Amino acid sequence: MFSFDGFKKIWLVDFEFNQPEGCRPTPRCMVAREWRSGQTVRVWLEAAVMPPPPFLFGPKDLLVAYLASAELGCFLELDWELPQHVLDLYVEFRRLLAGQSPAAGFGLLGALMHFGLSHGVDQTEKTAMRELAQASVFSNAQKAALLAYCEADVVALEKLLAAMQARLDLPRALLRGRYMAAVARIERTGIPLDTTALGLIQRHWPELKHQLIAEIDAGFGVFDANGAFVAARWLRWCAAHQIPWPLLNSGRPQLDDDTFAEMAKSFPVILPIKELRATLGQARETKFSVGLDGRNRFLLSPFGSRTSRNQPSNTRSIFGPATWYRYLIQPTPGRALAYLDYEQQEFGIGAALSGDDRMKDAYASGDPYLSFGKQAGAVPPDATKMSHPTERDRYKTCALGVQYGIGQDALARRLNLSPAHGRELIAMHRKVYQKYWTWSDRIEARAMLGSPLVTAFGWRIRAGAGANPRSLRNFPLQANGAEMLRIAAIALTEAGIAVCAPVHDAVLIEAATDQIDAVAKAAQALLERASQAVLGDFTLRTEAKIIRWPERFSEPRGAAMWERVTQLLPQFTAPLNRDLG
Secondary structure, three states: OOOOOOOOEEEEEEEEEEOOOOOOOEEEEEEEEEOOOOOEEEEEOOOOOOOOOOOOOOOOEEEEEOOHHHHHHHHHHOOOOOOOOEEEHHHHHHHHHOOOOOOOOOOHHHHHHHOOOOOOOOHHHHHHHHHHOOOOOOOHHHHHHHHHHHHHHHHHHHHHHHHHHHHOOOOHHHHHHHHHHHHHHHHHHOEEEOHHHHHHHHHOHHHHHHHHHHHHHOOOOOEOOOOOEOHHHHHHHHHHOOOOOOEOOOOOEOOOHHHHHHHHHHOHHHHHHHHHHHHHHHHOOOOOOEOOOOEEOOOOOOOOOOOOOOOOOOOOOOOOOOHHHHHHEOOOOOEEEEEEEEOOHHHHHHHHHHOOHHHHHHHHOOOHHHHHHHHOOOOOOOOOOOOOHHHHHHHHHHHHHHHOOOOHHHHHHHHOOOHHHHHHHHHHHHHHOHHHHHHHHHHHHHHHOOOOEEOOOOOEEOOOOOOOHHHHHHHHHHHHHHHHHHHHHHHHHHOOOEEEEEEOOEEEEEEEOOOHHHHHHHHHHHHHHHHHHHHOOOOOOEEEEEEEOOOOOOOHHHHHHHHHHHHHOOOOOHHHHHHHO
């Protein structure tokens, strides 16, 4: 069992705060208890006063919290120095369950119930107290009630720490705690949006929706007079254009967003319908969390997925819904953004973790997909993207697909080839990258036999009943990619770089216009160093896209839809169209 003896003081901390959608928190009160001595500190925090911290965290002190990014966000608002060491029992509870879901959820009450503990406050009272924290004026009795509720959470946290202590993954848990500090900084920064354009789109959505359907569907004829997508019409259109649309066992077409996204990669002609469906399906509920300062702030929901990636709400984050919405991302005057992402991240991770030298060589070439074709002898050694674009796309689809466990029939459909061709491509990949496949086969076998799959820094899952072998094979790629981005986020935020958001295998950062190039270069170096922290001596490349005011974030997949939207907005489109250039 890990000992806490190395820490001088261990503070269990909880805040109550008010935080409207898209805004930064306004702390109301804080209760902290030192675990060994029982010393308890209760502080009421007046909105107009910036009080000094009631105690200071030294280099050998530890903060313990549940979803610590909330508490650390309050530290930032109060201008208190963040603790050097953080233990987040929410994160460690998720890790302990190894990909399984607890009966009562991942909240503090759910964690307590999992260990057979009680809170002392039921969900009804918790809801009432959280609503009370949203008030602006408090009586003495209300202040006392909120402080008592806050202290009840600290008492519950104390019970939970005792129950979990023997199973904590320390000191790696402290690394995850550092990431929660990075999350607090990121959630505080937010993403700058063009709120004028957003307001116009929201205000004119009813007429805009009908016009979009009329214009885009003119070339497809798959919507009815009420604006509903008709599956039978879609199948007829696909058959007429020789597109092998995947079907369910019932014979009905698969119409989920993932299927449309995958099919659009192979058949770009359907991209307008894919974007339209995504737009229509989400626009009614898309309520980006935008603060009064025009910044999109939302809960990152760190460690929310089985692979430990962030899992923010698709309706709150600008990166969640249809891709054309991302054109609303725009730096403010004098500021600039940089979108930094890892090049072919999962291919590189697979090469490094499997130790497959041929796969490493393909990644090092700068174009692993064309290199795959060359290594297989399917294209000449001097082939380029320009000379063999079709072949490159084919090997790219195969190389990416096999990492998700794609089958030969699905691969063939995606490439509009015969099943025999799909079988041949996968066999080619197995032959060229034999060491990778041996490693991948071993990953699946180990998991199916009950052993946990573990990342470089200790995140893990266990295969439950009915586990999908494809997701097990993909876990090391996704989960180590998540580790990599967390290390990068820690390094970036601790270096003072403003991170607006992490986005899967990328980050959006911000700086002054005259500093963005230097900041982006420094940030890329930190991202590459993070890849080394996970992969050893293997380094992943990064690329940077700079956006200076008044430019907008651009997303090629959503460009056509964004242009349509700005052209269709009645009488308010002139400033938007001018910005598009």
